[in-house]
Amino acid sequence: MTTDRKYAAGEKETLHAGLDRHRDVVLWKLRGLDDEQLRRPMTPSGTNLLGLVKHLASVEYGWFVSAFGEKVEPLWFDPYTDEDMTVGPGETTQQIIDFYGRARAAADAVITGRPLDALGRPDWRDHPVSLRWVLVHMIEETARHAGHMDIVRELIDGTTGDQPRRTGTA
Helix, strand or coil, X not given: CCCCHHHCCCHHHHHHHHHHHHHHHHHHCCCCCCHHHHHCCCCCCCCCHHHHHHHHHHHHHHHXXXXXXXXXXXXXXXXXCHHHHCCCCCCCHHHHHHHHHHXXXXXXXXXXXXXXXXXXXXXCCCCCEEHHHHHHHHHHHHHHHHHHXXXXXXXXXXXXXXXXXXXXXX
16 A cells, blocks of 8 residues: 555645645636636625735745745735735736745745744744744645635636546546
């Protein structure tokens, strides 16, 4: 019997795999939709799929990269306002998806390069946080917004779930 490594890994690898699972769901929620659908506000507050991806990229940079003293790419918006939840007319879908990919890669470098008990200090907090705490927090944050994305996607085209439906039986 083969055991998938992620089910028998150590703490850090398990946490990282959990985060990656939710990150993949976020990207899957975008597949098959056109630009108008990705930007369409589906709640009174204006929540849309692409804005949620932009926000998640921003918080990956903040919690993992900036908090642990690494350089964050120059941002074209203010991450301390709701600008990270909105997508302007000059921002492209590919720009936001690429931004999320770069944030994820930069965060992964921090995760793999430090022990779980490494301390970072976000500039908006008055106390340090461990990498372990940040991993757990970002699993929560990403899962929360992936759930929002599930609802928004269902409202757009009826698609639900956290992965493509399998066809046939195994």
